[in-house]
Amino acid sequence: MTSLLSEKTCTACRGDSPPLASEEIQQALTELTGWSLESVANIDQFAKTYKFNNFVNALAFTNAVGNLAEEYGHHPALLTEWGKVKVSWWTHKIKGVHENDAIMAAKTEQLFSARFAPDKS
């Protein structure tokens, strides 16, 4: 089953766009495997840490998510370390999570599954 979020399009977010309601956040998290809601300086963010077997692969994923961000004009925080990348999505203008952030998290998940997930065979 494909994710509903991943089929949606990230639209331009105005300052008066509403943040997601609690129920909408919970609904989004049911679709976003391994993602959680974090509060950083009182700002809600969707976050997930992805694991890799070295630094080079982690940095390659950072670049891939960076390209996705540029494509959609919406940018995450990407914390790259040896063997891991933490991706955090939120919307600066509303100081919280917009539907765009759930959509971009879903696209991040698709990107990882398609190109970076370890062979499960």
Added chain:
Amino acid sequence: MTSLLSEKTCTACRGDSPPLASEEIQQALTELTGWSLESVANIDQFAKTYKFNNFVNALAFTNAVGNLAEEYGHHPALLTEWGKVKVSWWTHKIKGVHENDAIMAAKTEQLFSARFAPDKS
């Protein structure tokens, strides 16, 4: 005047290598413009946030520091966001800062100055 740290070589760090003493940390910070010592989960780190005028240039710097890290076999945390990159150097094995970290911070500074600093003219 060239930095003394930047002329040194980052050597392999064993678990029994000593962390820098307080005076050595202060001495290093006098050479490292804009860097500070941060404590993250009780682990000392040398950290600096570099500013850029967009996401693409920030990501390019992340890659340049990543290449430097691979070259020396010592890896930082790189927090990439729109218009900024926070670089943090510490040594996992000693849970603190080794001279290597001061050396890598100096090399990061040189890299930024040589290829990423805004034109000062």
